[in-house]
Amino acid sequence: MTRNDTATIEKKAAAILSGPSETRELPDWFREQQRAAWKQFESLRNPTRKDQSWRFANVGLLDLNPFKYGSTLTEKERTTILEQSRGLEEVAGRLIFAGDELIERNVISEQLKKRGVIFQSLERAMVEHADLFRKHFMSQPAQLGSAKFAALHQALVSSGTFLYVPRGVEIELPIEIFHWLTGENASAFPHLLLVTDELAKVTVIEHFRSVTEHAPGFACGVNDLVAGPGAKVTYVCAQNWADNVVALQMNSTMVDHDASAMSLNLHLGSRYSRFESLSRLIGDGGRSDLLAVAVARHQQEFDARTLQDHISPHTASDLLYKNALDDRARTIFGGLIRVEPHAHFTDAYQKVRNLLLSDDAEANSMPGLEILADNVRCTHGATSGQIDEDELFYLRTRGIPVPVAQRLIVTGFLDEVVQRLDHPAIGEHLHRLIEEKFAA
């Protein structure tokens, strides 16, 4: 199913810096919010490296002038995208976006629908489920430095995914979402709003890809994940944009009591990719696992900022980020565990490990702690090193050539994170993507 074709034909590609388009068919209240968000975007200043939340980042790459939005898709591009949107073998539902246009939708089963699962585009949800939508849509302020870009996203977002899983419903198979950038200087504003009610269970994987190799582009996405009491939410992001794309993604997860949320971000593509993950533990017994794997090569820069915000007592969080860096690549990890006053019996862990494979690669780590309660157990660690010569030697004595041995060691190093997901089908998919990147 596609959107109204006449509407898309009327649209001309405009510069994203010219502001929200008035031709889109969105509810008035939403348009009002967009205009306000645009004003906010314009009033906030550009980040500089002197801002703590942008320390070490190459902010010079954030020039938005070249980028356009709202361009239309040719039939050929549409066919290509549909052909290439291959992810997992078995899924419970699938959406495919090209830019901000929903071009295909494989709906969920009747059975799930009957049980009250809502899986639809954002623009439909804001009409059909306005209350639920308004309650959760961008309800968390962007705290990790990208308030300006969150405002830009809100001003320009025109589609996205809305997924609601009601009380007690467990969706066994993953839900899959594709986001594509097509052509030169295209932009996308991917959005996912996932709300789970009590004891619900769901797994979502998002693929971020480009049709045109090496094409510059801009992506600015927001994810709001709400894990209701006792719910279990798994979110996987497989970022594989073309190598000239500038991408920002702001992810916020709310974890209610006894709920557990797990996220895994795989970063392979883009020129500069910033990923902000905010995990708010708002109820007793909540748990959040934050995982990430990055393979940075050439002149790529991956900029990860995280906040494990413990608001309620008896909550746990565990972060494991691993980066493999080659050539002139750079990575930045800026993470914070924050234990709010009264959030006693917090158990928080944070670990970042960098594996440097070349003399020009650079890894920056800023693991932070802010503890305002006692009776907590908080630990963090950061290491930077290179391939262990003994391990390499061992593999060589077994007749494995050096390049293969190196790759084995690196993938082994990264696989530990993927294993933690404990989802064989997704794990295998991610593993394949990592292998492809090394083979390229």
Next chain:
Amino acid sequence: MKTETAAIDIDRGKGDFFYPEAHVRDAGVGLSERTIHYIADVKEDPDWVREFRLRGLKTFLEKPLPTHWASKDLEAIDFDKIRYYLAPGTEPKRSWEEVPDDIKRTFERLGIPEQERKFLAGVEAQFDSEAVYSNIKKAVGEQGVIFVGSREGLKNYPEIFRKWFSKVIPVADNKFSALNSAVFSGGSFIYVPPGVKVKHPLQAYFRINAESFGQFERTLIIADEGSEVTYMEGCTAPKFNTPTLHSAVVELVALKGAKIQYITVQNWASNVFNLVTKRGLAQENAEVKWIDCNIGSRLTMKYPSVIMKGRKARGEVLSIALANDGQHQDTGAKMIHAADETTSNIISKSISIGKGRATYRGLVHVPKHLKNCKNNTECDALLINSTSRTDTYPAITVRGTGNAVQHEASVSQVSAEQIFYMQQRGLTEAQAMSLSVNGFVNDLVRQFPMEYSVELKRLIELEMEGSVG
């Protein structure tokens, strides 16, 4: 409070007294070019120092307060209400008898002459802006060791002084190093000739006596090839109602194979802003070690650094911070690796009591194309009360292969079982708590010189009083 005389007195109650001021030299209140010229005139600075001061002032006025990352509490300092230079207008005395009676009484109450007799190789005592007493044991002086105030260093040893002065910490390093460059006065100048190993520590004692006063001492220590020296500093001030500012710059230069150990026990009164820049330069095979204990002050911002410039240089920071009600100890370390096979080690332990806040801020930098550099960082924080706060903000940059950097931090509290166990054995809760805290810092304190470890333990016991229940 206590009867026996300990080697180093850092008991907070003991420093809280003051005598009426009798300063002959007074630069007045506030900071302007006039203040700079007044100080330069009084101190008979050579022209290059006067220009250096003016450059410092300009930089200080240009730079904003670093509140985008540092505590907003810095805004409580009113730079226009501070007195930047106060001195009795006399040369430092070489014999204790010559020191004016009121100042002598001050330092006698703090136990300085006793300590000197006991084990120190030399002592310098600074009262507000200038050194009032400076003495070095004859045997040490005969080895060619220079230990004088910074003013005398500048006057009598200009060739060594100028060669290294401000070379480790440039004027524009930060707002407070710029301020120090503008109005610096006092501090120590030490030169240890090649191969000389100074057996006993040299000590400086810093005392603020006047209200609304800013102390800006400047210390420069040069350890020539293969020499070794240990320097200790202690600081106290009475508690006035208005904020007092202490903003020192300390530069250490360890030439090839030299070793410098710099020990600070900071016990300022709880109205002192203690904003200090400390940095050491380690040449080939040299070692710079900072032992930094922060017990007093309202806000301390201090991150002792080592630039490892020569092959196989070593840098080390051992840091203990204790933050009680109304205190923020924002301390840490910076390790800049600038040569192959350099190694650095940071161990930081902090204790937050009541509403106290302890912050660790660190920087480890391994630039391109270096081989076999190693850094190890461990920071542990202990929280005593539910209102206590601790933060850790390290920043680690590693470029290239062939280096190993690891950072670990943990936050914990005294375990209830431990306390219960000790209470079972007849200890009060407070005693049990104090024992636990001492256990927490024990492995670090053991690396300190004996006199300090004993004192520190006792001081921690004092600070722990009334923190439970």
